[in-house]
Amino acid sequence: MKTSNKSKKENISSNTDKLKRQIDKLKEERERLYALLNITKNLSAEINLEKLLIKIMEEVRKILNADRCTVFLYDENTNELWSKVAIGLDDEIRFQADKGIAGHVWKTGEVVNIPDAYKDTRFNPEIDKKTGYKTKSILTMPLLNLYNDVIGVFQVLNKKSGSFTRHNENLLSAISVIAASAIENAILNEEQKKSFTSFIETLSTTLDTRDYITAGHSRRVTLYALEIARIMKFDQEQMEIIRIAGLLHDIGKIGVPEVVLFKDRKLSEDEYEIIKRHANLTKSILNKIHFLKKYRAIPEIAASHHERIDGKGYPEGLNGDNIPLGGKILAVADVFDALTSRKPYQDRMGLDEVMEIIEKDTGIAFEPFVVYNFKFIRLNKLILVLEYGHTEEMDKDELKILESHTLSDIIDIRTKAGKSASELEVENVFMRYYLREYRVK
């Protein structure tokens, strides 16, 4: 009886233990599921591919208690696996898609979980050699999307205690689907952006090329304007607006008859009025485009590059307060390119004369603050835009010399009496490129 009672007790106690163990297991599972849901929330809102990859790698590293995680994506153009940013490395990693353990996983879709990489013949020690990192344990899994396509490879390195478990594998496999969706969305987003931008760039270049006088104009105006915006500390979104507005500021010229547009003799007053229509046409064409909400200011900015702060510009005759800042920036970039661009059968206008013309109109046509900021452009950047399309044979050391001075500096230097040796050098290098003798074709 006693024994039986004892054994009953033991039974009960072992039963309780079993229940408690089950509870612990369920709690552990719950924790994992919450962690997973949390990752999901964070990933699904990120559509910038680079930021997303960093987020995924960081989250996986944490949840698997590992030293490093890398997501490799497949590049079909080069048949390589690549990783945009691996935590702790500055460079992009790239290798042939059949190399190493990641390559093996990419090819076979197998999971590879090994406690000591250097004891495995599939391991490619090249990257360790390059980076000085010491790989030990590795968990490598295919990155599968919802439709079971392998879109890349997860590689988790050096678990902090012990090696990767079956449980780690399951967790990573659950993350995989969600990460893959987020990555595919981000890639689509990037591709769509690239598609849109390349369209605008191609169109802008093609339109400019219709006439040798304007070839490259929109591109150079855009580059000057972006440099001014950078100096004025515009954020990325504002920069993008400047870029698109710059590339498209002359799109209205599609609607101006070529006999007027490309006339190389003096224009009659009527013809000049026809030319002036292009600014208005730019606006009406761009207004028909359904820009993303954040880009809605583009038509107005692009169309106001011939406004003057004294209100005597066109198409609207806006005064300074009413011209959008982006338009004021384009105005300065536009006139600088118009004055400095090389013409067939005519050398580039002298820098002093160019700046004199701009200074004379500053406060009348051009916003002083914009001109002021424009003059902070570094000379290396200035010459690279001035000579856009002819920059291959430029000397790197000379560009380095130019980097230390601005447009404002060179204007000072040129009017100065006693020039230092380094000032003389900067002037000589810059003016030599500025005045290079070749004719545009």
Next chain:
Amino acid sequence: MKTSNKSKKENISSNTDKLKRQIDKLKEERERLYALLNITKNLSAEINLEKLLIKIMEEVRKILNADRCTVFLYDENTNELWSKVAIGLDDEIRFQADKGIAGHVWKTGEVVNIPDAYKDTRFNPEIDKKTGYKTKSILTMPLLNLYNDVIGVFQVLNKKSGSFTRHNENLLSAISVIAASAIENAILNEEQKKSFTSFIETLSTTLDTRDYITAGHSRRVTLYALEIARIMKFDQEQMEIIRIAGLLHDIGKIGVPEVVLFKDRKLSEDEYEIIKRHANLTKSILNKIHFLKKYRAIPEIAASHHERIDGKGYPEGLNGDNIPLGGKILAVADVFDALTSRKPYQDRMGLDEVMEIIEKDTGIAFEPFVVYNFKFIRLNKLILVLEYGHTEEMDKDELKILESHTLSDIIDIRTKAGKSASELEVENVFMRYYLREYRVK
């Protein structure tokens, strides 16, 4: 002693019960979490807004055991809440964003959980009246994204047993963040597509409008080509390729000097050679654009609209086997529009003559199978494209009459001796529109 033993036993048993209840609760929670993760997986891969909304509504309806779920999104242009597709309803629902319980939730961000809608003064019975649905219990919650912005409203109707619980609220709130991310991604995807398409459309229209002779040409060619593709049962992606290629097939004309392009007298042989360059230019311009992978065939298709199956076309002189099908479709659409478009000071060419010219070249220039399918175009659609831009004053009943016959039919009818009354009517209606007398400006 006995009592004490009994109470111990009771204690043990109540303890076991407690553990079991805890296990049940944990299991219930686990089930919920898995359901949630599952929803997440399904939602995060869907970037088509309409399909996504349907998926969300269906998943929420199931997981909350309700009769209906609607996701309302905010339309800032009209200050309305709208739902694209409500399960069980065909129409879009739209109402002012301050109306009803959904409006209340949108404005206040509050959760509204009521067992009987008709007893609540905030309830707007209008929609029930319109649809004949009988709303009873309602759970309405703000649709919050990761950054706590309210982007819309969840409305779940008529729980199948009892009313919505606190537990239901928590679950819906967890779904909200994930649904909101997916919705925002899908909207961005749609906006980007719209942005790209509107750019192409605007550009295409603008280029055509440079000359009154070609005004509307690309749009009409695209519409004819899409109709042929539809008859040939192209899928959505293939249709999209046709659409973009159609809109851009003449983009190369940017690079052809206007003095040649718009010359209204007979062209010299040299000038004709210059005109012919546009097809090649279309290809080289489009090749510079980074199209999404699924659209990579567009440059080739767009550039081959002047190829002939006898190999005597341009720019490549490809023979029938090597011309992409899309190019063959554009070729038929292009010639049909060139022949039928109204010219200033000249009436539209007679239909019989147009078709004679096309038939004569079928099997020589044009792919017979494409011409064959083109002739299945319904007459209402044909006249709407022929008269594109002048269709406001067309009679709906007459269009209805035309719907029952095809281009092939009208060709037959016109050469037929004994025409039935309905055939005569179709011919009369169609030819009246076809030969309407007005001049294009």
